[in-house]
Amino acid sequence: MSEQDLILTRREDGIGYLTFNRPEKLNAFNNELMQASIAAMDDFAQDDDVHVVIVSGAGRTFSAGFDLMASGERKLDSVDKVRAQMGLQFDFIIKFWDCPKPTIAAVHGYCLAGAFEASLACDITIATESAIFGEPEVRFGTGAVAMLLPWVTGPKQAKELMLTGEDRLSAPDALRMGLVNRLVAENKLQAQARAMAIKIGRSASVSVRLSKQAINRSYEIMGMRQALLSGLDIDVEINSTPSWEKQEFARIRKEQGVNAAIAWRDSRFADGA
Numbered sequence: 001m002s003e004q005d006l007i008l009t010r011r012e013d014g015i016g017y018l019t020f021n022r023p024e025k026l027n028a029f030n031n032e033l034m035q036a037s038i039a040a041m042d043d044f045a046q047d048d049d050v051h052v053v054i055v056s057g058a059g060r061t062f063s064a065g066f067d068l069m070a071s072g073e074r075k076l077d078s079v080d081k082v083r084a085q086m087g088l089q090f091d092f093i094i095k096f097w098d099c100p101k102p103t104i105a106a107v108h109g110y111c112l113a114g115a116f117e118a119s120l121a122c123d124i125t126i127a128t129e130s131a132i133f134g135e136p137e138v139r140f141g142t143g144a145v146a147m148l149l150p151w152v153t154g155p156k157q158a159k160e161l162m163l164t165g166e167d168r169l170s171a172p173d174a175l176r177m178g179l180v181n182r183l184v185a186e187n188k189l190q191a192q193a194r195a196m197a198i199k200i201g202r203s204a205s206v207s208v209r210l211s212k213q214a215i216n217r218s219y220e221i222m223g224m225r226q227a228l229l230s231g232l233d234i235d236v237e238i239n240s241t242p243s244w245e246k247q248e249f250a251r252i253r254k255e256q257g258v259n260a261a262i263a264w265r266d267s268r269f270a271d272g273a
Contacts, residue, residue: 006032013201016050023061027064028068034091044101062105065112089145089146093118097148098216100209103123106192107125109132110131112134113137117145117146119179121148123212126189126196127182127183129185134167135166138163140265141244141246147231148228151227153177
């Protein structure tokens, strides 16, 4: 699959559409997909005919997060290499927050780890009633690249999700926690996202752009950007520090594949405690 195929983009009625297009890999984010997405978002930002961007996933899920198979194949044998990789992932996620046009995440199926963070970075999230959210990184020895969660839902709930590695957060619970704006039936997702985009697009574009800027700036004044960059430094440290869980996950992934490694990870939490 070419780099262009990893995402699908189109423009229609003032809406830019960005679709993650690795359905056979549950739209897992590899470097090529992230780089293509960053470029596409830059194009939308510069296009005066695009007023809103809808972000979604092809196939049966929004995205399972960063590509664990690709991460296992990278030789990140220095802190500088780890930092460069984490930096790309951070830039990809924060691009949806920084886009001057409103961004809408249309979420179905799984929305985990880096994908969850990307949905949080979007201005509005519309999800299906059966969508599943989560931040499982600590269960296999890594960390969140963009620590947006506490800024969206608050520290108590963020700590519970992050410290337990919860990866089965239901859509109703995500709605209750303020992580999504509304829930819809599966067959209504795209229509509802489009309706929201059209509603935004009918407003004065300058007012919309500056209102988003004002809201984002209030978080900047509260120190969000600095906190996110500090969190990125900590994530580099986490990913540069050996741990038994990380090594065992990597060993099983190498010998038996990603699915077996995930099954091993999940088996350690099978009692639901």
